[in-house]
Amino acid sequence: MAEVKLTAEIRSDFGKGAARRTRRENKVPAVVYGHGAEPKHVAVDGHALMMALKTPNALISLDVDGKSELVIPKAVQREAIRGFLVHVDFLAVQKGEKVTVEVPIHTEGDLAPGGNLLEHLVNTLAVEAEATHIPESVTVSIAGLDAGASIHAKDVTLPAGASLAVEGDTVLLQVVAAQAEAPAEAEGEGAEA
Template sequence: MSDQLKISAEKRTEFGKGAARRIRRADKIPAVLYGHGTDPIHVTLPGHETLLALRASNAVLTLNVEGDEHLALAKDVQRDPIKRVIEHVDLVIVRRGEKVVVDVPVHVEGEAGPETVVTVDHATLSVEAEALHIPETFVVSVEGAEAGTQILAGQVELPSGVTLVTDAEALVVNVTQAISEEALEAELAEAEAEAGIEHEESDAAAEGAEGEAAEGEAAEADAEEKTEEA
């Protein structure tokens, strides 16, 4: 279920890229808190505590903003694509008992049948759940599944009180027959032929062919010479 940790936040009055860089250098994270008709509150969060709290998706935090407490759902966490550090967080104010729509990750476990390939078509499922009881993941087992097995969104087991928002017919996991190396090469050759791709003969193959031709010519000349001598 969703994490609910208490974090002290500070209101911020400086904005822009320069201010954000200064905040991050101080091991803090710029964030904005909004929802329920309130004006957005721009805050600064402690870096290490926030990083730990947001390890789980859809974390719910209890924010103490200079004496005022707010329950907040981490709606959007922006990370540096290289360093993976948190650059900014969008937080939505929620109420106890309130239901929210969130995307929950799908975790596939188990080993499918021999010579099969397991493909995850939907890595998350959109559901409606109580803000303080959001599932961390949905577990889908493919143990022993044969080629041709398909698991749809409506077949994924959901906890009590959680309602599926994603189309029930959406394909989540697909188990197919693994293609052999020979079949893969044949398909590749067919595709290249249709595309008009021709492979140039390699130097080694060309040299081999030239050598064989030279040997053939020599043998033929030898035979002619013996015929003349006879």
Template sequence: MAEVKIQAESRTEFGKGAARRIRRDNKVPAVLYGHGTDPVHITLPGHDTMLALKTANALLLIEVEGSESLLALPKQVQRDPLKGHIEHVDLVIVKRGEKVQVEIQVHVEGDAVSETLVVVESQTILVEAEATHIPDGVTVSVEGLDAGDQIHASDLKLPAGTTLAIEPDTLIINVTAAQTAEQADAEMAEAEAEAGIERDEPVAAAVAE
């Protein structure tokens, strides 16, 4: 994974008022921590940060004037629930060569046999990888799988240098028989009955003589 260089500024003002002023300037308040160091409060450029964090587990090279550059991974990203823009970022410092645990995306490709349903039980998996070689995700093929087939974490083909950080028997993909229309109607009727909902009987059309 390529490093994304971001120029940061030291931050000495704290609190909600200071954070609002930072955001009005199209910047993002952030904090760097880890490796036994005291938290470093910084301000990041809003646009550059937004672009960088579009990639999961983005490896950032944070350059703060007057300080050494630091490699960091996003630990927590707070976003505005309505507008979606970034409000605050927690960054954890990493070192080249060290192993880190991160969540990576599960990508599904291929088609199971007809009249089956592919259920992705785990959208992401926890893996351990070198901080500078975190995979973008893992691809799982369901080509030709039939109802009853399953894929567990131990079946995944991870990139070299990446290992599972979850139980090997964790269910990732479950292939089941697709539900028929009759089964769907029966389930719906049962659910409505349990909820006390009564269906109106269809009115028969009058036959003209």
């Protein structure tokens, strides 16, 4: 995963009014914390940050007052209707340090014939990986699975250097049998009654 370089300014004003003024300038209020250091309140260019966050678990090289710091987004708050960034919490990391992150689960292949349905119990998988080698996603093969089959966390092949951060017996996906439809005549009779 490539590092994304962003520049941030230190914020000295706090509170709702200050955050609104920051957003009016097309910047996003953020906090950088971690490694026992005092949290830094910063403002980051909104468009550049939005583009960086299109990649899940993006590794960001944040330039604050001429000092570069590696961070990953830990909590992202968005405006409910339009999806604009409202606030971001960054976790400071170091090269070689292990972090726990949620990575998206992608599926490949087709289920066994019969109209069965694939139910995603979770959309992400918690993994522990080196901060500079966080996987973008994990892929699970569902080819030929029939009703009643399930995929557990321990069944997922993880990239080198990554390990599960959840119990191996955690069910991620399961195949559910399709329900038979009631005949159209029976529905019509019930409506008349």
